[in-house]
Amino acid sequence: MHPKFVILPTAALALAAITTSASAAFFQVYAPFPGAGTGFVSYGYAVSGDGSTAVGTARTSNAALNPGIAFIAHVGDTTISAVPGLPSGISIAYGVSYDGSVILGQDATATTGTLSPFYATASGIVQIGPANNSGAAYGISRNNTITGIVTSTTPLDSNAVQHAFVYTLGSGLDVTTPTLLPETQPLPGKGDATSNSVAISESGTVVAGWAHNSQGKQQAAIWTQDSGGTWVEDTLIPQLTNDQFKHDSATGVSGDGSLVVGWANVNNSSTTQSFIYDVLSTNLTTLSSINGIGTGTEALTISADGTLIGGSDSSGAVFWDTADNSEHSLADYLTANGIAITPGWTLKGLDSISDDDKTFTGWATDASGNREAFVASLTSTAVPEPASVATLLVGATILIRRRKSCQD
Numbered sequence: 001m002h003p004k005f006v007i008l009p010t011a012a013l014a015l016a017a018i019t020t021s022a023s024a025a026f027f028q029v030y031a032p033f034p035g036a037g038t039g040f041v042s043y044g045y046a047v048s049g050d051g052s053t054a055v056g057t058a059r060t061s062n063a064a065l066n067p068g069i070a071f072i073a074h075v076g077d078t079t080i081s082a083v084p085g086l087p088s089g090i091s092i093a094y095g096v097s098y099d100g101s102v103i104l105g106q107d108a109t110a111t112t113g114t115l116s117p118f119y120a121t122a123s124g125i126v127q128i129g130p131a132n133n134s135g136a137a138y139g140i141s142r143n144n145t146i147t148g149i150v151t152s153t154t155p156l157d158s159n160a161v162q163h164a165f166v167y168t169l170g171s172g173l174d175v176t177t178p179t180l181l182p183e184t185q186p187l188p189g190k191g192d193a194t195s196n197s198v199a200i201s202e203s204g205t206v207v208a209g210w211a212h213n214s215q216g217k218q219q220a221a222i223w224t225q226d227s228g229g230t231w232v233e234d235t236l237i238p239q240l241t242n243d244q245f246k247h248d249s250a251t252g253v254s255g256d257g258s259l260v261v262g263w264a265n266v267n268n269s270s271t272t273q274s275f276i277y278d279v280l281s282t283n284l285t286t287l288s289s290i291n292g293i294g295t296g297t298e299a300l301t302i303s304a305d306g307t308l309i310g311g312s313d314s315s316g317a318v319f320w321d322t323a324d325n326s327e328h329s330l331a332d333y334l335t336a337n338g339i340a341i342t343p344g345w346t347l348k349g350l351d352s353i354s355d356d357d358k359t360f361t362g363w364a365t366d367a368s369g370n371r372e373a374f375v376a377s378l379t380s381t382a383v384p385e386p387a388s389v390a391t392l393l394v395g396a397t398i399l400i401r402r403r404k405s406c407q408d
Contacts, residue, residue: 027339027376029364030058044351044361044373046095049142049202049304051354053100054361055093056373085125090115094138095146098202098355102169104146106136117148119169128167130176135162138197141204144169149196149209150178164197164209164223166231181223182233183211195221199253202304206257206279207231208250220250220262222279237277237284250277255304255355259322263298263311274299274311276322287320289313289327297327303353310350310360317347317362330360334376347374 042058091107106115117128117137135150145168167178195211211221220237248264263272274287274297289297299311309320317330331347350362359377
């Protein structure tokens with residue numbers, strides 16, 4: 001899959017990464033881990049480009065498990081293992097690198113309760129931004145440039161508003177002062193702008209998210225890096241500037257940065273419609289739902305090759321084929337390709353697609369309305385487990401959902 005950078009409830013939240021080692025097509029929903037009690041909820045947020053690793057998060061009403069724990073697990077297993085090194089507070093995973101070796105998201109200590117951006121590798125956990133800043137890391141490129149949102153009074157911004165950022169692993173730059181992406185419009189009453197970046201191209205040169213315009217309206221935004229390495233706020237998508245749209249956000253970008261997808265609220269309501277935007281031609285196309293209605297859809301991701309867009313509508317998890325922008329039920333597609341979906345489960349949202357368009361992650365509900373993460377794959381050959389992620393496995397057992405956007 002929506003809050004404005006939101007501090008999630010201080011219920012137990014957990015992240016999970018699932019490493020694919022299956023030798024055939026499969027479908028897996030993730031059951032509560034032992035002792036989870038009632039109120040267990042889990043969501044899948046991202047799958048690595050090579051299809052080997054999926055990440056997500058979970059929460060439970062069992063106070064004994066508060067605060068949350070971060071997890072890793074093999075796809076197909078019912079158990080998961082914790083990512084070591086995260087503090088004892090809330091932890092949530094939103095993104096994963098192409099080979100599954102870097103996991104990113106936000107975490108918080110039980111003491112401060114402030115959710116901050118982090119990335120995790122086999123070497124441990126690294127916090128992004130100044131101490132006690134709030135924010136999250138959402139996307140990562142092939143060259144390990146991370147993008148997200150950070151808020152701090154010093155040294156980044158004396159006005160303490162939210163800023164989109166980028167930071168490249170191994171760059172030698174200070175991780176406590178990530179590069180803030182430029183914003184062209186001041187936020188009314190602040191004398192400053194606010195923005196959030198939720199997706200980055202595999203090339204690492206195009207970032208998508210949202211920024212406020214001069215009227216304080218959240219608007220889909222795109223940043224590009226010029227040949228000299230300088231980041232430029234390329235556009236607030238012009239077709240979405242009129243008063244018909246209350247809020248909008250870009251949520252995904254293709255591998256080469258040429259296509260951006262997202263959603264917009266229509267007619268100052270909570271009803272959303274999805275779009276695909278061609279960065280070069282500046283053409284914007286509204287995506288229709290299966291029943292032909294253009295509203296009630298939410299595009300959340302686009303595959304690296306730009307052929308599939310993942311998201312949801314009132315019917316559940318869907319994808320659009322960009323060859324003709326037709327929408328299709330993910331469940332029907334998987335079933336037609338030999339995947340048996342667990343009886344009683346309904347796929348509700350598709351959040352991420354692997355580079356080969358064969359592995360999918362998101363969330364589903366059972367007959368009682370319980371929400372759990374799923375991973376489905378059409379892969380017919382074994383995918384090796386990344387050694388760097390394998391070293392993080394420490395035993396234990398799984399995988400909330402937050403969507404990549406903002407609302408007042």
